[in-house]
Amino acid sequence: MSRDSIRYKTWKRFSRNRAALLGLLILAILAILAIGAPWIAPYHYADGDVRYNFAPPSKEHWLGCDYMGRDILSRLIYGTRVSLTIAFVSAITSFLIGISYGIVSGYCGGAIDNLMMRFVDIAWGFPTLLLIILMMVFFKSSFARVTPGTFAGTLSAIDRALGGMFFICIGIGLTAWLMIARLARGMTLAVRERDFVEASRACGATGMYIIRKHLLPNIIGPCIVQVTLQIPTFILYEAFLSFIGLGVDPPTPSWGMMINEGYIAMRSYIHVFLAPALALSITILAFNFVGDGLRDALDPRWQR
Amino acid sequence: MWSYIIRRLLLTIPVIFVVSSVTFLLMHAIPGGPFSEEKALPPEIIKNLEKKYHLDDPLWKQYIDYMWGFIRFDFGPSITYKTRTVNDILAQQWPPTAILGSISFFFAILVGVVLGVISAVHANTLIDYICMTVAVIGVSMPNIVIGPLLIWIFALNLKWLPVARWGTPAHVVLPALTLSAPYIARFARFTRAAILEVLNEEYVRTARAKGLSERLTIIRHVLRNALIPVITVAGPAFAGIITGSMVVEQIFAIPGIGKYYVTSVNNRDYPVIMTFTLIFAFCIIIMNLLVDILYAILDPRIRYT
Numbered sequence: 001m002s003r004d005s006i007r008y009k010t011w012k013r014f015s016r017n018r019a020a021l022l023g024l025l026i027l028a029i030l031a032i033l034a035i036g037a038p039w040i041a042p043y044h045y046a047d048g049d050v051r052y053n054f055a056p057p058s059k060e061h062w063l064g065c066d067y068m069g070r071d072i073l074s075r076l077i078y079g080t081r082v083s084l085t086i087a088f089v090s091a092i093t094s095f096l097i098g099i100s101y102g103i104v105s106g107y108c109g110g111a112i113d114n115l116m117m118r119f120v121d122i123a124w125g126f127p128t129l130l131l132i133i134l135m136m137v138f139f140k141s142s143f144a145r146v147t148p149g150t151f152a153g154t155l156s157a158i159d160r161a162l163g164g165m166f167f168i169c170i171g172i173g174l175t176a177w178l179m180i181a182r183l184a185r186g187m188t189l190a191v192r193e194r195d196f197v198e199a200s201r202a203c204g205a206t207g208m209y210i211i212r213k214h215l216l217p218n219i220i221g222p223c224i225v226q227v228t229l230q231i232p233t234f235i236l237y238e239a240f241l242s243f244i245g246l247g248v249d250p251p252t253p254s255w256g257m258m259i260n261e262g263y264i265a266m267r268s269y270i271h272v273f274l275a276p277a278l279a280l281s282i283t284i285l286a287f288n289f290v291g292d293g294l295r296d297a298l299d300p301r302w303q304r
Numbered sequence: 305m306w307s308y309i310i311r312r313l314l315l316t317i318p319v320i321f322v323v324s325s326v327t328f329l330l331m332h333a334i335p336g337g338p339f340s341e342e343k344a345l346p347p348e349i350i351k352n353l354e355k356k357y358h359l360d361d362p363l364w365k366q367y368i369d370y371m372w373g374f375i376r377f378d379f380g381p382s383i384t385y386k387t388r389t390v391n392d393i394l395a396q397q398w399p400p401t402a403i404l405g406s407i408s409f410f411f412a413i414l415v416g417v418v419l420g421v422i423s424a425v426h427a428n429t430l431i432d433y434i435c436m437t438v439a440v441i442g443v444s445m446p447n448i449v450i451g452p453l454l455i456w457i458f459a460l461n462l463k464w465l466p467v468a469r470w471g472t473p474a475h476v477v478l479p480a481l482t483l484s485a486p487y488i489a490r491f492a493r494f495t496r497a498a499i500l501e502v503l504n505e506e507y508v509r510t511a512r513a514k515g516l517s518e519r520l521t522i523i524r525h526v527l528r529n530a531l532i533p534v535i536t537v538a539g540p541a542f543a544g545i546i547t548g549s550m551v552v553e554q555i556f557a558i559p560g561i562g563k564y565y566v567t568s569v570n571n572r573d574y575p576v577i578m579t580f581t582l583i584f585a586f587c588i589i590i591m592n593l594l595v596d597i598l599y600a601i602l603d604p605r606i607r608y609t
Contacts, residue, residue, distance in 0.1 A: 125319030263452040277449040285444035
């Protein structure tokens with residue numbers, strides 16, 4: 001990384017932003033917790049002990065226990081897996097779909113572009129969360145009783161193995177790519193007309209080569225920023241779905257579900273609510289810090 | 305501009321068509337129909353039930369019947385509650401949601417814009433930092449966290465306000481605050497950024513140069529132009545408040561559409577889910593339309609071709 005490269009300058013601007021660095025640090029810790037959950041968590045997330053129902057924080061259970069006597073700290077640590085998986089899988093899905101759709105639309109131009117963008121316009125009008133809720137109702141009901149071995153059976157098995165996260169990711173991924181597609185298409189249109197692309201084409205470069213070598217490097221930055229800024233929304237969607245009972249399957253610990261359990265018991269046992277509520281808020285805060293930091297670093301105009 | 309508005313209006317038609325078809329298809333694609341959820345019924349009874357609810361018609365006819373009913377505000381029967389139609393449920397449930405939603409929406413705009421202006425005028429001072437820190441925290445605290453937290457502080461510990469339920473003005477305060485908090489923060493951040501951008505414009509310098517007081521400059525020249533982009537936040541905010549009402553009404557036990565929506569999702573009461581989804585979706589689509597049109601009218605610099 002040379003001192004004059006754009007990447008170096010971007011990193012320098014990013015690292016000068018203390019909030020963004022703090023966010024990155026928090027995310028790194030969360031990632032370690034998620035990967036190392038079985039070794040870090042003191043108990044298993046589904047192991048309950050009736051003697052400890054709603055136990056307050058103590059030496060054995062640092063954050064206390066929930067209504068089934070399960071260790072809240074362990075459930076929080078395992079819960080990072082759900083939130084981070086949703087965050088990254090949804091981000092990558094929407095990023096890949098959006099950027100390829102946008103580039104194809106922008107690069108082809110003409111009638112294809114028109115058609116593809118009208119589709120985006122129409123899909124854009126559909127309220128995202130409502131569509132996700134509908135899809136979750138559909139998935140939960142129609143994949144509840146499927147014959148194993150068929151395609152639907154395989155999907156259902158994957159979903160069960162992942163504790164119900166698979167369909168949430170599909171639901172979010174299928175709705176969240178629109179913004180990226182619009183952005184990628186707009187930038188493709190701008191870059192396509194630049195002289196270096198023209199020169200490359202004159203030298204006999206194929207479409208795929210131009211997309212790979214000229215278009216992608218120029219539009220990938222803003223698209224990454226956009227996706228990062230959307231991640232808090234993905235995490236919120238999962239928490240929201242789990243809160244209303246359409247999210248992950250119990251006993252998989254999701255922060256949204258834990259908040260739901262906590263708020264029911266809040267009158268007498270506030271610790272059951274506070275722990276997951278704090279975890280969720282801090283995670284979203286960290287993603288917001290990193291997203292804002294990335295945006296400011298890539299686009300100095302926006303700097304405060 | 306008129307061609308833009310007409311085009312924007314025309315675009316709403318396919319959007320409404322797609323939204324209603326997708327909703328309809330997803331709810332009808334669920335195998336077994338709503339009656340197989342209960343214990344096994346004899347086939348004759350299922351046949352009669354399907355006949356009663358017109359589930360034995362071809363799909364396109366059901367769709368047309370449903371949409372025709374929807375246009376005439378006849379939403380059909382509820383499946384969980386055999387004696388109530390969706391209309392009955394709707395008539396009973398919509399007032400709290402409408403009251404709560406509109407109060408939250410306007411409260412969010414008002415407080416958010418005022419906070420944003422204060423922050424921008426005092427940019428990079430302590431006041432600004434405090435406002436923006438609160439805003440970032442507000443953006444990061446979802447409804448499901450703020451709601452119970454407010455209940456715990458103001459209802460359970462301080463006992464200033466009722467814990468939940470609906471009826472008196474005091475019951476509105478906490479849920480409205482919960483619903484609007486994330487959008488207060490968003491409006492504040494957006495307003496601040498927009499004002500700071502406008503403050504660098506030359507006509508602002510001109511206004512100051514001709515001796516206009518800072519206060520008048522801000523009100524007459526800056527606010528007018530800075531608030532136009534803020535309108536664009538109103539669309540997402542409205543959508544967020546509508547969908548947020550689902551959990552907020554759940555948390556505060558408010559007998560509104562949002563709470564009932566969650567109940568019917570858990571009961572798999574498809575006609576109710578479908579109707580409520582469409583009503584929510586239409587509200588959001590119409591609001592987005594209004595926002596776009598308002599934006600086009602208010603901003604003379606933009607010429608849509």
